[in-house]
Amino acid sequence: MDSFFKISERGSSVGQEFRAGLTTFLAMAYIIAVNPALLVIAGVPSTAAVTSTCIGAGIMTILMGLCANRPLACASGMGINAIVAYSLAAVDGNDWRVSMAVIFVEGLAILILVLCGLREAIMDAIPVSLRHAISVGLGLFIAMIGLSDGGIIVANESTMVSLGDVSSPTFLVGLISIVATVVLYVMNVKGALLLGIIIAVICGIPLGVTAAPTGLVSGLDFSSFGAPFMAGSDGTLAIVKVFTTPVLLVFAFSLMMSDFFDTMGTAMAVAKQGEFLNDDGTVENIKEILVVDSAAAAVGGLVGASSITTFVESASGAADGGRSGLSSVFTGILFIVAAFFAPVISIVSSAATCGALVLVGFLMMGDVVDIDWSDFLEGFPAFMVIAGIPMTYSISNGIGFGFISYVIVALVTGQAKKVKPLMWVATIAFVVYFLLS
Template sequence: MDTFFKMSERGSSTSAELRAGLTTFLAMSYIIALNPQILQGAGVPFAATITSTCFGAGIMTIAMGLFANRPLALASGLGINSMIAIATISYCGGDWHAAMGVILVEGIAILLLVLCGLRQAIMDAIPVSLRHGISVGLGLFITMIGLMKAGIIVSGGGTPLALGKLTDPSFAIGVISIVATIFFIALKIKGALLLGIVVAVIAGIPLGLTTAPSGIVSFPDFSTFGAPFQADSTGTMGIVKVMTTPTLLILAFSLMMSDFFDTMGTAMAVAKQGDFLTKDGDVENMREILVVDSCAAAAGGLLGASSITTFVESTSGAADGGRTGLSSVFCGLLFFVAVLFEPLISVVPGAATCGALVYVGFLMLSEVIEIDWSDLLDGLPAFLIVTGIPMTYSISSGIGLGFIGYVVVALATKNVRKVKPLMWVAAVAFVVYFLVS
């Protein structure tokens, strides 16, 4: 096992990888309950979505560990599942099977782009300054996710954001998780991020946030599997509707753009924490990572779980010592266990992971010094990415703003020769994406 996963070569151990896998699982386990809640609005059966969410995450996370051998975990992506819930009503005539067909088509399309080398080529065309900007922007984004999970920042009354109420139990748990994590890190205790989560979960018991489980065992429901090939009341399969409806094909393009660049940014963020990002900003084993992630998108549609994508919470496991695919394999196995013990898993409050995510965000912000802010061509597009990712609450949108900004600044400063051909292609694609979204 050591030889296969290269643990010794990467300065890791079995215990460190298992700990990291558990940390990542706890940081992203909220999706087990949240994805069914969101998709339920589209008519997808709740119990069946729990099964598809866990199976999809388990299969693809294990595949990532075995094929790419990197500490990346995957599950149904937030944002895309909300879009699917809306699209089911607005574009699919209430047929969620067709919406899952859109996901399947999008996943196959993005896999073809990976196999023909276009996705990797676009990554190679991105200037180093923008790569650093993506990491910094994701650091702020991850911090924002953690603080929002804990209710430390909330939607304001008359303002986009505001400070949450200190008397809110979720706020208290978030603060406890941050403080506990900082103390464990300062004391150089192994597994500091995981211990911070555990302390917060325990502290949530007297505060009423960590509640007793509604049961112990739940049973799998596989009724959403093969959703795109299931027929509606008229006898028409979802995938047939997609292939014969231009509006749904345009929707598939929009989702493909989101998936295309979300994974790129997430992989760079995890690579920074997992020590597999080169000095030039390249992610080692990126092709393997992209192949698995693209297959995951298609698998999400096939299983009825919405698009499965690489989770930015993987950074918590990488920061906690994960260096190989073993942590991903263990995390994936935990998702399979969660199918049977979902009531127990769901008692972990999202606020308990706040400390881990905030600390990871802090680590990622260090790359801000790598950007040449005195150079307009390097600094301004990077700034658009850094601010755009958290402020739009979208990795792909933030990256798109930076890409378009880079081309505009290059034209204004007469540095057009520095813009590689595929950067032009990506910038134009983002303009189309923003117009049709």
């Protein structure tokens, strides 16, 4: 084990790797409650959503540890699961099987691009400022979802958004979730995000927000596994529906654009904490990381868990001493164990996860200081990414705004030479995407 994972070589130990794996699990365990809540909106059965979320995360996190040997964990990605719930599911009669087929197709497309070396090459072609901006924009997007789930912000026809009803039980649970999570986090309590959710769930019982569990332990529900190859509502195989419906192909392209770039900032953030970021800003074992991450996107669609991706919360485990893939193996095992407690997990309301999402959004904002705002070519496109992602409720839209504005500013300021060839390719792809939308 020591020689395979290079534990001693990297100055770690089995005990240290286990602690780091547990830290990572506790930091990202909120996805066990949040992802099923979103997938249920899309039509996925509740217990099946919990099973697919846990098993998918467990398997791909273990594979990340074994193949890349770095402390990175995978789970259903925030943002794309929101798109599945609120946008994609509505395209074809709210058939969640078709939605998962779209995820499966875009995951396979990304995997092919990685195996061809294109994803890694495009990563190198993107300006550093835009890499940081994507992380910041995602942070705002996640925080916005959390505040909405907690009833703290609501839709308003006059002002677009406004403050929710401060006397409503949902608002109170959301507020408790934020306060508890923040207090625990600043006190350096391990697993602050998960504990914040638990506290909010308990407080939600007398408020009527938390429902009573139907049991403690249950068997796994694999009914969502193989969703792309199930018959849809009209009897057509879901994956066939994707290739015969132009709008679904557009969605697949859009999600591919999002998935294509999301891992970039995460890998850099975790690499910095885990001491595998090179002096020139490149990430060690990036090829293996991208292969597993890309395969995870396809697996997410295959098991009905939405797109599975590398989580930025992995940085918490790396900061806690994780230096090898063994910590990821421990994290993956914990996710698989969690799958057997679906009845308990299903009682967690979306309001109870509000604090976790808001705090994750805050943590992702840290990259904003690494953007050179005094340089218009660097600053303005970064701003368009940061503003575009939450304001259009779309990761790919925000990234597209940034890419296109970067090319335009570079052209009008006589700095076109700074735009690398693959950046041109990506920008043209975004223009096509917007024209087809």
